[in-house]
Amino acid sequence: xxxxFKKWHQEKEVLHKDKERIFFHEREVWWxxxxxxxxxxxxxxxxxxxxxVVIFKKFxxxxxxxxxxxxxxxxxxxxxKIKLTTxxxxxxxxxxxxxxxxxxxxxxxxxxxxxxxxxxxxxxxKAISSIVLE
Numbered sequence: 001x002x003x004x005f006k007k008w009h010q011e012k013e014v015l016h017k018d019k020e021r022i023f024f025h026e027r028e029v030w031w032x033x034x035x036x037x038x039x040x041x042x043x044x045x046x047x048x049x050x051x052x053v054v055i056f057k058k059f060x061x062x063x064x065x066x067x068x069x070x071x072x073x074x075x076x077x078x079x080x081k082i083k084l085t086t087x088x089x090x091x092x093x094x095x096x097x098x099x100x101x102x103x104x105x106x107x108x109x110x111x112x113x114x115x116x117x118x119x120x121x122x123x124x125x126k127a128i129s130s131i132v133l134e
Contacts, residue, residue, distance in 0.1 A: 021106035029113040066104040069094040086114035
């Protein structure tokens with residue numbers, strides 16, 4: 001599939017100029033404008049180039065580390081299963097793509113999806129620490 005860098009660049013320019021930052025917390029899962037990226041970097045999907053991310057580490061009200069989620073059932077040291085409770089109180093399962101951890105500006109946040117399970121979030125923290133310290 002051909003990546004539409006031109007369309008994403010136009011969307012990114014609007015986000016940069018006009019989008020207000022949304023207040024957020026660690027452990028929350030948000031639909032985020034991840035855009036079109038290079039090579040194997042995780043892309044957003046659909047008309048708005050979005051993908052759900054878990055807020056892994058909040059540094060301030062402007063930036064945080066985000067980890068993208070996938071519906072695919074992937075296994076290995078770079079993937080972690082999580083349960084999250086949606087804003088509609090549904091419990092759903094997703095896989096966190098640990099290797100795709102990245103710094104994100106809060107302007108990329110669009111719509112809160114839910115909150116990651118507390119125990120699963122602690123497991124994500126352990127897994128990230130393990131990857132970084134290997």
